[in-house]
Amino acid sequence: MYQTVRGMRDFYPNEYEKLNYIFKVWNEISTEYGFRRYDACIVESLELLKRKAGEEITDQIYHFQDKSGRNLALRPEMTPTLARLIIADKSLQFPLKWYSIPQCFRYERMTKGRKREHYQWNVDIIGEKSVIAEAEILAIAINALERFGFDKDKIVVKFNSREVMQEIFRIYDLSENEVMTAFMVLDKFNKVSFDDIQAMLIEHEFSQIKIDRIMKLFNINTFEQVEALIEGSDVLNKIQQFRSYLDFFKISEYVKYDISVVRGLSYYTGIVFEVFDTKGEHRAILGGGRYDNLISSLGGTFTPAVGFGFGDVVLGNLISEYNLWQTNELLVDYYICSTNESYLSIGVKISNNLRQLGYKVYLDYSVAKMSKLLAKASNYRASHCIILDERDIENNKIMIKNLNTRETIFKDINSF
Numbered sequence: 001m002y003q004t005v006r007g008m009r010d011f012y013p014n015e016y017e018k019l020n021y022i023f024k025v026w027n028e029i030s031t032e033y034g035f036r037r038y039d040a041c042i043v044e045s046l047e048l049l050k051r052k053a054g055e056e057i058t059d060q061i062y063h064f065q066d067k068s069g070r071n072l073a074l075r076p077e078m079t080p081t082l083a084r085l086i087i088a089d090k091s092l093q094f095p096l097k098w099y100s101i102p103q104c105f106r107y108e109r110m111t112k113g114r115k116r117e118h119y120q121w122n123v124d125i126i127g128e129k130s131v132i133a134e135a136e137i138l139a140i141a142i143n144a145l146e147r148f149g150f151d152k153d154k155i156v157v158k159f160n161s162r163e164v165m166q167e168i169f170r171i172y173d174l175s176e177n178e179v180m181t182a183f184m185v186l187d188k189f190n191k192v193s194f195d196d197i198q199a200m201l202i203e204h205e206f207s208q209i210k211i212d213r214i215m216k217l218f219n220i221n222t223f224e225q226v227e228a229l230i231e232g233s234d235v236l237n238k239i240q241q242f243r244s245y246l247d248f249f250k251i252s253e254y255v256k257y258d259i260s261v262v263r264g265l266s267y268y269t270g271i272v273f274e275v276f277d278t279k280g281e282h283r284a285i286l287g288g289g290r291y292d293n294l295i296s297s298l299g300g301t302f303t304p305a306v307g308f309g310f311g312d313v314v315l316g317n318l319i320s321e322y323n324l325w326q327t328n329e330l331l332v333d334y335y336i337c338s339t340n341e342s343y344l345s346i347g348v349k350i351s352n353n354l355r356q357l358g359y360k361v362y363l364d365y366s367v368a369k370m371s372k373l374l375a376k377a378s379n380y381r382a383s384h385c386i387i388l389d390e391r392d393i394e395n396n397k398i399m400i401k402n403l404n405t406r407e408t409i410f411k412d413i414n415s416f
Contacts, residue, residue, distance in 0.1 A: 006116070008116060008117050009117065018319075018327055021325065022315060023101060025144055025147045025148060026101055027101075029144045029147060030121075033136070033140050035098060035099045035140075036098055037099055037101075038082075040081045040102075042102070043073070043074065043075070044074075044075045044080065044081055045071070045072065048081075048084060048298070049073055049080055051298055052080040052083070052267065052294065052297075053080075054266075060107060061074065061105065061106060062074040062107055074105035076105060076106045077104055077120070079122070079294065079307070079309075080298070082098070082100075082122070082124060082126075083295045083298050083300065094127025094128075095126060095133075096124075096126040096127055097124075097125055098126065100121075101119055102119070103118070104117065104118060104119075105117045112282070112283065113314040118313045119312040120310060120312070121312075122309050123137060123141070123307055123308055123310070124137075124307030125306050125307065126295075126303060126304075126305045127304060128304060129292070129304040130241075131238055131241050131242040131245060132245050133304075134271045134289075134306050135242060135245030135249050135251075136249065137306055138246070138249070138251060139251050141308055141310060142157065145275070148315070148319060149319070149324035149326075150318070152253050153278060154277060154322065155276065155285065156255075156256060157251075157254045157255040157273055157274075157275050158255075158260075158261045158273065158274050158275075159256075159258070160257065160258060160262055161235065161238070161271050162263075162270055162272060163235040163270055164230065164233075164235050164236075165186070167230045167233050168226070168229060168230060171229070172210060173210070178204070180266060181200075181201075181204045181206075183266070184200075185197055186217070186260055186262045187260075187262050188200070189260035194215070194218070198211060220259045222257060226257070242271060263287060263288075267293065267297070268291055269290050269292045269293055271289055271306075275287070282317060282318060283314050285310070285311075286308050286311070287308060288307050289306065330381050330382065330383050331362070331380055331381040332360040332362045332383070333354070333384065334351075334361045334383070334384050334385075334386055335362050335377035335382035336350055336362070336363050336385075337366070337387055337388070338367055339367060339368070339389045339390065340367060340388070341367050343388040343390075343393060344365065346388055346413070347388055348363065349416070353416050354416070370387055374401060377401075377403060382403060384400055384403060385401040386399070386400050386401075387399045387401065397412065398416065
């Protein structure tokens with residue numbers, strides 16, 4: 001028997017309702033903040049992805065050659081495509097506030113909350129250098145999580161700054177290559193042991209003095225400790241501004257500093273953040289940050305940018321864990337059914353007329369007793385059930401049952 005491809009998902013109607021609920025909230029929040037939706041083909045140039053993430057990306061994605069020998073891939077993320085779109089259109093007026101909900105594919109080892117395909121809400125502000133963009137981006141993410149039913153007792157936003165970390169590494173006298181390695185190692189915090197971290201630093205030939213300094217970073221619990229470490233640095237002003245904007249957006253209670261949050265991708269340039277469940281039982285719910293140099297590195301002009309990616313898999317697991325699904329809304333306004341097959345033509349006529357009036361209508365072809373038909377209509381989450389029954393039709397009447405109030409009314413058959 002054929003089965004779902006490993007790491008992929010099938011969505012039966014009940015499951016797709018859950019996915020649609022997630023999409024509904026994502027779309028609502030995006031449009032409430034004035035963001036515009038965009039999309040692009042699911043197939044992307046492999047060269048673009050390699051320029052953005054490096055040659056090693058080929059080991060982590062689905063890539064292939066088409067019949068003309070072009071090297072292509074299923075997109076693993078949307079950011080390179082977004083950059084390509086922006087570079088291609090010289091008429092765009094900045095700043096841009098855009099969002100998308102693409103399906104993404106990665107050929108990676110599956111773990112809890114990680115599939116080889118997922119849908120991801122991407123929200124980006126392009127062309128704004130002020131850290132108010134970071135604050136608004138986080139406000140959007142938090143407002144969405146609140147709409148799903150989460151609060152500060154269930155989720156926490158952890159942030160750091162690549163600029164702050166580079167300033168610390170400058171004081172520690174790390175070379176440019178060592179800085180990138182240090183970022184990679186810090187990104188492994190909470191994922192591997194301290195011994196593993198030290199082993200990685202030794203493998204990359206860090207001196208013992210530098211290893212000791214880097215390991216001490218894991219003792220930092222507050223941003224005040226960082227301020228003391230790089231006192232007088234200009235980058236501190238940017239963080240103070242950011243925290244002020246968090247107050248303006250009324251989301252400060254969700255946000256805390258965490259030195260281990262550095263985001264492993266090399267294109268991040270400023271504030272970075274990740275959102276977790278407070279129990280610490282899941283992968284990051286979402287992550288993102290500032291990436292000012294990406295567009296210019298792909299051939300465009302320098303364009304500041306900030307954004308996040310918010311996947312549906314961990315989110316869906318958490319919604320289920322807290323029993324927060326809100327997928328019980330009505331499917332149709334009218335469920336039309338009959339106790340006699342000869343009345344189906346009447347049902348077709350009524351359904352056509354109701355649809356022209358803007359109602360959602362389900363026409364049941366089966367014939368059954370009235371009690372069974374009412375049960376089917378209720379299970380289908382209909383607001384009203386129209387039952388075509390011989391006794392009523394002989395009197396030129398149609399029975400309409402309100403499935404919420406259980407009230408029954410009869411209307412003249414010609415009124416439809």
